[in-house]
Amino acid sequence: MRLVVDLNRCQGYAQCAFLAPDVFTMHGDEALLYDPHADDTQREQVRRAATACPVQAILVEDQDAAPASAKGARDVR
Amino acid sequence: MSADGYLEALRRKGRIVIVGASLAGLRAAETLREQGFTGSLTLIGDERYQPYDRPPLSKQVLLGRAAAEHTALPRHSALNAQWRLGVAATGLDMSAKRVRLADGEEVEYDRLLITTGVRARPWPHPQEVELDGVFTLRTRDDTAQLYRRLAAGPRRVLVIGAGFTGSEIASACRERDLPVTVAERGAAPLVGALGSVVGEVAATLHRDHGVDLRCGVMVTGLEGDPAGRLRCAHLSDGSTVDTDVAVICLGATRNTEWLAGSGLGAGPRGIACDAGCRAFDVRGIVTDDVFVAGDVARSPHPLFGYQFLSLEHWGNAVAQAEIAAHNMISASADRRPHLWVPAFWSSQFGVNIKSVGVPPMGEQLLVAQGSLTERRFTGVYGCQGRVIAAVTFDQTKWLEFYQRLIESAAPFPPSFRTVDRRAEGLEPVAAGFPDPSLPTHGPTVTVSGYSPTDRRITFTPAHA
Ligand SMILES: Cc1cc2nc3c(=O)[nH]c(=O)nc-3n(C[C@H](O)[C@H](O)[C@H](O)COP(=O)(O)OP(=O)(O)OC[C@H]3O[C@@H](n4cnc5c(N)ncnc54)[C@H](O)[C@@H]3O)c2cc1C
Ligand code: SF4
Numbered sequence: 001m002r003l004v005v006d007l008n009r010c011q012g013y014a015q016c017a018f019l020a021p022d023v024f025t026m027h028g029d030e031a032l033l034y035d036p037h038a039d040d041t042q043r044e045q046v047r048r049a050a051t052a053c054p055v056q057a058i059l060v061e062d063q064d065a066a067p068a069s070a071k072g073a074r075d076v077r
Numbered sequence: 078m079s080a081d082g083y084l085e086a087l088r089r090k091g092r093i094v095i096v097g098a099s100l101a102g103l104r105a106a107e108t109l110r111e112q113g114f115t116g117s118l119t120l121i122g123d124e125r126y127q128p129y130d131r132p133p134l135s136k137q138v139l140l141g142r143a144a145a146e147h148t149a150l151p152r153h154s155a156l157n158a159q160w161r162l163g164v165a166a167t168g169l170d171m172s173a174k175r176v177r178l179a180d181g182e183e184v185e186y187d188r189l190l191i192t193t194g195v196r197a198r199p200w201p202h203p204q205e206v207e208l209d210g211v212f213t214l215r216t217r218d219d220t221a222q223l224y225r226r227l228a229a230g231p232r233r234v235l236v237i238g239a240g241f242t243g244s245e246i247a248s249a250c251r252e253r254d255l256p257v258t259v260a261e262r263g264a265a266p267l268v269g270a271l272g273s274v275v276g277e278v279a280a281t282l283h284r285d286h287g288v289d290l291r292c293g294v295m296v297t298g299l300e301g302d303p304a305g306r307l308r309c310a311h312l313s314d315g316s317t318v319d320t321d322v323a324v325i326c327l328g329a330t331r332n333t334e335w336l337a338g339s340g341l342g343a344g345p346r347g348i349a350c351d352a353g354c355r356a357f358d359v360r361g362i363v364t365d366d367v368f369v370a371g372d373v374a375r376s377p378h379p380l381f382g383y384q385f386l387s388l389e390h391w392g393n394a395v396a397q398a399e400i401a402a403h404n405m406i407s408a409s410a411d412r413r414p415h416l417w418v419p420a421f422w423s424s425q426f427g428v429n430i431k432s433v434g435v436p437p438m439g440e441q442l443l444v445a446q447g448s449l450t451e452r453r454f455t456g457v458y459g460c461q462g463r464v465i466a467a468v469t470f471d472q473t474k475w476l477e478f479y480q481r482l483i484e485s486a487a488p489f490p491p492s493f494r495t496v497d498r499r500a501e502g503l504e505p506v507a508a509g510f511p512d513p514s515l516p517t518h519g520p521t522v523t524v525s526g527y528s529p530t531d532r533r534i535t536f537t538p539a540h541a
Contacts, residue, residue: 002151004130007422008392011473012429025142028427030471033137036130037147061151 001038002061003046009057019052020045080408087187088406091116094176094184096166097192097332098122100130100150100391101371101398105190107153108402118158119184121176123165126217132391134220135242136424139249141228145221166193169339171358174366187366188405191336191348191356192398194372195329195389200237205299210307212324214242226322227253233320234258235310237296239266241423243326244279248425251286258289258318260296260310263511271432271468273509274442275456278449278470282426299323329389331373341367347375347387352414354401368405370397376415380483381435381465390421418480428452431476434466434483441505443490445479446497447472455479458508459489 003023005016012030016023023038023046038046050058093109095102098120106118122128129148137143161178168177169189176184197213200206210231212223227234227250234250236243239261250257263269265276266283283290295313302308310318336343341364342357348369349357354376356367369376371394375385396417404412423430439458447454447470455475458466464487467479482491490505 002149004151006392006395007132008420008431010422027424028429028471030429030473031424031427032429033140033142033424035137035143035147036133037143037149059151059153 001040001043001046003034003036003038003050004059005032005034006057006059007032009055010053011055011057013054015052015054016049016058019049024049084406084408087116088114089116091187091406092119092185093117093188093190093405094119094121094186095190095192096121096176097194097371097373098124098160098162099128099192099194099371099394101192101194101394102190103128103150103152104395104398105192105370105402106156106158108399109406110154110156112403112406114406116187118156119161119186120158121161121164121166121178121184123163123179124216125163127160127162129217131215134217135214135245136249138220139224139227139246140252141224145217145224148217166335169336169341171340171364171367188368189366190368190370190401190405191373192369192371192394193332193335194394195331197325198327198330200299200325200327202298205301206325207305208299208301208307209305210320210322211299212322214246214324214326215329223322223324227255231255231320231322233318233322235260235296235318235320235323236326237310237323238326238328239263239279239283239290239292240269240326240328241267241425243324244283244425245423246324246326247283247288248286251288251426256289257287258291258320259283260294260312260318261290261292262295264292264509266290266292268509268511269437271436271456272439272442272458273511274449274506275468275470276509278452278454279425282428282452286426296323329372331387333373347373349375349385352377352379352416353404353412354397354415355404368401370394370401379414379416380418380486381438384438386419386435388419390419392420393417418483420480428470429473430468430470431473432466432468433476433480434458434464436466436468436508437510438465439508439510441489442508443505444499444502445491445495446475446502448499448501457482457489457491459505462489463487464489464491 017026024034027033050060128150138145165179166176167179197215233256236247236259239259247257247259266279268276296310298311300309331347333343342349350369354368355363356369372389375387377383397415400415420433436458438460441459443457445455445457453471455472456468464482
């Protein structure tokens with residue numbers, strides 16, 4: 001699953017690193033490193049992290065919006 | 078047809094073309110759909126990939142914590158768009174409203190959005206670029222190649238240019254325990270973006286992490302062995318650095334060549350647009366159907382004296398794309414200005430660096446909180462008695478407060494007391510930006526001056 005963190009918004013509160021440590025890790029005291037393509041087995045943890053983020057900085061792809069399943073999509077060349 | 082009728086038809090069955098399929102292009106496309114545009118949407122991009130995110134490329138990807146090919150951006154919504162990927166736009170006919178593509182095809186539009194961004198500024202000696210071991214870093218493919226080379230364990234990595242990207246690469250290499258030399262023409266890393274006071278702090282970060290940092294020097298040449306592999310680099314102080322990898326980080330140049338001769342106000346410094354993202358033509362008249370957003374745009378900001386700002390910042394690409402998309406399908410009175418306060422982040426050597434406002438406009442710097450020597454501080458930049466920008470090293474929590482001060486044009490130096498104010502923060506000091514008439518590579522913000530009382534040309538060197 002694809003995700004992106006708006007790091008302008010992120011305050012380094014580390015809730016995400018606590019809830020989904022395989023995807024989000026703190027690097028030093030405040031810098032956040034994350035895997036933009038989390039393994040699907042992490043789906044539940046990532047969702048929990050996104051919900052818990054106090055500044056709502058984590059954007060997770062909506063399954064329905066994934067390009068492969070885009071409704072009525074014409075071609076992807 | 079009435080203006081209202083035209084707009085209604087445009088929103089329902091118009092043709093919108095977006096050239097440049099990256100962060101800004103994708104965010105604009107999503108916004109168009111979210112705001113009810115149901116016409117045809119075409120995204121043209123010269124890279125072969127679906128839009129992906131660049132900031133991880135010089136950070137977690139080089140550290141092996143994410144894969145270069147797994148950086149695709151998440152989608153908010155189904156786009157129902159036509160994608161033309163792997164094909165560049167090569168020309169624009171504004172009167173016929175047509176974009177020409179490299180494969181000979183032409184695409185017609187009712188509204189055009191240009192989000193062609195920037196590319197890495199090339200090394201000025203083309204033969205030397207051919208050497209095996211010489212890299213730049215802007216794209217997924219660049220990063221994948223560099224990553225493979227780093228994983229193979231080179232003798233040494235030479236980073237040429239200590240802006241944000243160069244510093245982040247040096248940091249990642251040190252974390253991988255690779256010997257690193259950084260050559261920077263300025264007095265310290267990040268001087269163009271943050272000034273020399275903060276640059277000195279960045280320099281101690283490099284050195285404390287074992288980087289062989291050399292400032293005030295230029296790399297004059299790269300030398301290969303008979304097999305065409307990089308062997309060493311020659312520096313302007315007469316020294317040489319034995320190295321098998323060199324990463325050129327000399328800032329970026331704007332992707333506007335394809336617009337040459339189109340009549341649009343596009344050049345090496347970007348495409349000028351109004352605060353509503355409408356592009357100017359070469360006569361300085363604003364167009365009504367061509368819009369710009371992201372790294373390629375230059376737009377006037379009321380908070381900064383209506384100077385035209387070019388911002389190579391992730392957050393700017395997102396915010397400007399959303400405004401451009403909204404304005405493309407809105408009547409004049411409903412259009413919105415792009416009033417985003419510039420902001421960016423960088424992480425290097427384990428420190429989170431963040432900034433708001435436009436630091437290079439700052440004349441003075443006040444260390445309002447924390448301490449430079451502890452590398453945990455908030456620096457506030459002042460210009461003509463106002464707060465114009467702020468930077469934090471591992472003090473993100475204070476940044477929003479200073480953003481409010483910038484937005485309200487608060488006086489500088491701030492008159493109130495701040496938490497954790499130290500002796501070094503009692504008086505402002507000169508912020509120490511390089512003389513704008515001297516060539517530097519890649520200041521993050523190019524303030525190019527445009528107001529009736531203050532017209533300034535910022536010297537932008539063609540080469541490093
Ligand atoms: C390594 C790296 C690290 C970064 N780190 C940070 C960071 O930490 N914080 C931060 O704020 N910002 C960072 N940035 C900057 C951020 O990524 C950019 O601001 C953002 O990508 C801008 O998006 P854009 O869509 O405007 O332009 P781009 O991402 O440059 O996209 C433009 C696209 O248009 C394509 N194109 C160009 N010409 C044509 C043509 N003629 N026809 C068709 N397509 C064309 C290009 O190939 C490209 O795909 C970083 C950038 C890089 C490269
Ligand atoms: S929970 Fe949110 S604010 Fe905290 S580190 Fe994660 S992304 Fe940043």
